[in-house]
Amino acid sequence: MASLYFKYAAMNSGKSTQLLQAHYNYTERGMNPAALTAQLDNRYGEGKITARIGIDLPAHTFGKTTDIFAFIRQLHDAKALDAVLVDEAQFLSEEQVFQCAKIVDELEIPVMCYGLKTDFLGKLFTGSEALLRLADNIEEIKTICWCGKKATQTARISPEGAVVRAGAQVAIGGNDMYVSLCRKHFVNGEAKAMLPVVKKAQSAA
Numbered sequence: 001m002a003s004l005y006f007k008y009a010a011m012n013s014g015k016s017t018q019l020l021q022a023h024y025n026y027t028e029r030g031m032n033p034a035a036l037t038a039q040l041d042n043r044y045g046e047g048k049i050t051a052r053i054g055i056d057l058p059a060h061t062f063g064k065t066t067d068i069f070a071f072i073r074q075l076h077d078a079k080a081l082d083a084v085l086v087d088e089a090q091f092l093s094e095e096q097v098f099q100c101a102k103i104v105d106e107l108e109i110p111v112m113c114y115g116l117k118t119d120f121l122g123k124l125f126t127g128s129e130a131l132l133r134l135a136d137n138i139e140e141i142k143t144i145c146w147c148g149k150k151a152t153q154t155a156r157i158s159p160e161g162a163v164v165r166a167g168a169q170v171a172i173g174g175n176d177m178y179v180s181l182c183r184k185h186f187v188n189g190e191a192k193a194m195l196p197v198v199k200k201a202q203s204a205a
């Protein structure tokens with residue numbers, strides 16, 4: 001039975017790396033996965049999923065008005081698909097999440113969505129909110145704050161390293177604009193507290 005998966009995380013958790021690994025596993029078994037990413041994410045050029053470990057994968061893109069069900073059915077008709085892997089799934093609209101569910105239910109193709117749960121203000125993204133409601137299978141990809149606790153929040157930081165508390169939800173610039181923090185350090189705006197830890201270690205030596 002095919003399922004709709006939502007694998008969510010804070011920024012820099014290796015989500016794209018996991019997607020690329022899943023894609024590799026399918027192709028290694030002679031299967032045919034389709035990879036999709038958001039059109040607005042052109043950090044590394046359009047139509048490419050890039051993992052921070054330095055590998056990338058050509059990908060189809062979805063925009064705000066893309067009918068993902070129709071698009072995938074067309075690909076599936078041309079060559080049977082075994083899986084659909086969606087990166088930057090937080091940017092899906094609610095309607096597009098329903099289209100992903102329809103791919104699972106009517107075409108019986110598993111759909112794995114990878115995305116951020118919350119934005120830099122700690123609010124759910126539209127796509128993530130719909131996926132949390134509709135996915136059969138929800139998994140957290142864990143990463144850690146500088147303090148060692150689980151990072152559940154993604155903070156946007158200014159060039160000076162201060163936590164930004166206002167602005168547009170989407171500001172694609174690069175991974176260095178964001179840091180993953182635990183709730184306490186997100187709420188307190190402590191993004192750069194790595195420094196005293198380093199100092200302490202040096203004075204102890």
Ligand SMILES: [Zn+2]
Nearest residue numbers: 145147182185
């Ligand atoms: Zn922390």
